[in-house]
Amino acid sequence: MTTVSTLPEVVTVRAPAKVNLELRVGPRRADGYHGLATVFQAVSLHDEVSVSRSDEWQVVAAGHYADLIPSGTDNIAVRAAQLVAERGGIDEALTIRIDKDIPVAGGMAGGSADAAATLLACDQLWGLALDRDELSELAAELGSDVPFPLLGGNLMGSGRGEQLTPVLARGSFNWVFAVSGTGLSTPEVYAEIDRLRADADVPEPRVSARLMAALRRGDAEALGSALANDLQDAAFSLRPELRELCEAGVDFGALGAIVSGSGPTVAFLTASHEAALDLSVSLSAAALCRDIRRAKGPVHGAHVVPAPRTP
Numbered sequence: 001m002t003t004v005s006t007l008p009e010v011v012t013v014r015a016p017a018k019v020n021l022e023l024r025v026g027p028r029r030a031d032g033y034h035g036l037a038t039v040f041q042a043v044s045l046h047d048e049v050s051v052s053r054s055d056e057w058q059v060v061a062a063g064h065y066a067d068l069i070p071s072g073t074d075n076i077a078v079r080a081a082q083l084v085a086e087r088g089g090i091d092e093a094l095t096i097r098i099d100k101d102i103p104v105a106g107g108m109a110g111g112s113a114d115a116a117a118t119l120l121a122c123d124q125l126w127g128l129a130l131d132r133d134e135l136s137e138l139a140a141e142l143g144s145d146v147p148f149p150l151l152g153g154n155l156m157g158s159g160r161g162e163q164l165t166p167v168l169a170r171g172s173f174n175w176v177f178a179v180s181g182t183g184l185s186t187p188e189v190y191a192e193i194d195r196l197r198a199d200a201d202v203p204e205p206r207v208s209a210r211l212m213a214a215l216r217r218g219d220a221e222a223l224g225s226a227l228a229n230d231l232q233d234a235a236f237s238l239r240p241e242l243r244e245l246c247e248a249g250v251d252f253g254a255l256g257a258i259v260s261g262s263g264p265t266v267a268f269l270t271a272s273h274e275a276a277l278d279l280s281v282s283l284s285a286a287a288l289c290r291d292i293r294r295a296k297g298p299v300h301g302a303h304v305v306p307a308p309r310t311p
């Protein structure tokens with residue numbers, strides 16, 4: 001007897017945003033990238049990407065930040081889909097719908113989450129059954145931050161951020177994110193850190209024992225004071241108002257404040273869900289940012305959202 005397997009008509013995948021709990025940036029390498037030592041945490045702001053067959057490549061944007069993402073074929077999700085097509089020997093165009101809830105160009109890897117979601121969605125749509133290692137390899141070709149949202153949780157990143165290893169961690173953390181009106185370009189922030197450190201002897205990057213101990217214990221207060229980001233001074237230099245925003249959040253009771261990745265989103269760690277609500281109200285009243293979002297971390301990485309059952 002032969003088994004006929006039917007491929008799905010549409011596949012939807014959810015992928016999370018990230019915050020770097022610590023981001024240490026080494027010297028600029030010969031290939032233009034910087035060696036990193038970082039700890040990523042996936043947080044509960046998600047994009048959803050749906051892929052379906054189509055006569056031509058197109059991106060349809062929906063959701064909170066829909067108006068801010070490229071809708072043409074230069075969207076990273078199209079590049080992700082075409083990479084999977086190439087790997088699988090598939091010659092088919094897709095419509096890619098992106099339901100955007102992760103701040104755009106905010107340092108939370110929203111574009112990377114879309115790329116990761118698209119890789120997994122295309123794999124399922126075309127029935128390729130690529131394993132996690134193969135997907136991670138494709139993800140690293142698309143960008144340094146793309147492998148992380150495939151896996152989620154808490155992970156240490158090295159290399160240019162794409163080499164991931166587990167970290168011992170417990171607990172759940174309550175975050176408040178202050179989102180700016182306009183994004184920052186990651187290459188510009190890295191160029192600024194090079195400029196600021198032009199005369200400095202930059203050591204090889206290492207994550208601190210203090211941060212790892214705080215995560216191991218699930219100790220929010222210790223984690224708050226161990227948050228660190230080498231890109232923060234570069235982000236402050238390009239956007240001086242971010243310093244004031246960080247200070248305001250700490251004055252309002254946050255356990256710690258940090259520019260998320262290359263910014264300009266600022267992440268505040270709080271002691272509880274209630275403390276996160278209180279901080280949101282205070283930040284909102286101070287009118288220092290465009291948007292305020294609350295989230296918990298860690299959460300799982302990219303996963304398929306089951307299709308609604310047909311009756």
Ligand code: C5P
Pocket residue numbers: 032033034035036142143144145159160161186187190
């Ligand atoms: O890898 P991705 O395309 O996301 O990187 C965008 C840019 O950010 C790179 O072109 C580079 O300028 C900078 N970058 C870096 N070092 C890293 C990651 C990114 O200099 N480890």
